[in-house]
Amino acid sequence: EWVNLNDFVSHILNRFDMIVKTDKNTDKKKKYTIRRELGNQALWVEIDTDKMMQVIDNIMNNAIKYSPDGGVITVRLVQNQNHVILSISDQGLGIPRKDLGKIFDRFYRVDKARSRAQGGTGLGLAIAKEIVEAHHGKIWADSSEGNGSTFYISLPYESMSEEDDWDEV
Ligand code: ATP
Ligand code: MG
Numbered sequence: 001e002w003v004n005l006n007d008f009v010s011h012i013l014n015r016f017d018m019i020v021k022t023d024k025n026t027d028k029k030k031k032y033t034i035r036r037e038l039g040n041q042a043l044w045v046e047i048d049t050d051k052m053m054q055v056i057d058n059i060m061n062n063a064i065k066y067s068p069d070g071g072v073i074t075v076r077l078v079q080n081q082n083h084v085i086l087s088i089s090d091q092g093l094g095i096p097r098k099d100l101g102k103i104f105d106r107f108y109r110v111d112k113a114r115s116r117a118q119g120g121t122g123l124g125l126a127i128a129k130e131i132v133e134a135h136h137g138k139i140w141a142d143s144s145e146g147n148g149s150t151f152y153i154s155l156p157y158e159s160m161s162e163e164d165d166w167d168e169v
Helices: 005-018 049-065 112-117 124-134
Strands: 002-004 032-037 044-046 071-079 083-089 138-144 148-156
Touching: 002 005, 005 032, 005 049, 005 071, 005 083, 049 071, 049 083, 049 124, 049 148, 124 138
Parallel strands: 032 071
Antiparallel strands: 002 044, 071 083, 083 148, 138 148
């Protein structure tokens, strides 16, 4: 399905603005602020919308789950010559450098006890990787322990020049 990635991401984030999340450790409401840096240019991509929504949902849920109350989550969309890159940054506990390569493995979780307390199976990012790669894209993470993490999804993107729009049918 062809979608404007800008609108697609906005809709998902609007939904997260409405959801009430609970910290599984304290049973208290967990507040978070989503900062949008999406630009206003339409970015048309052909994606499996159900699957890509699952990818973004998991990264957003992780950002909330592994962040303290009141954290800011920054979602940015940038385009270059032939890719669009979606990044989701949190101010959470971060991921040790040695684990960065492994979190996309099935069932891999940093600090098992703490992760288990927050619920989940450790499959989210492994599934996300499969889905992104099926879209010929890439997914990776960057993190500074104690300061937060950023997850990146890069998807192929063809910027359409006006000439080749209609001529070649
Ligand atoms: P599931 O997604 O299946 O509910 P999960 O969230 O634990 O469970 P993944 O989404 O695959 O599993 O993430 C794997 C592990 O990577 C997590 O258990 C956590 O240790 C670490 N992780 C993922 N995202 C973050 C983040 N934003 N900040 C800190 N650690 C993270
Ligand atoms: Mg997860």
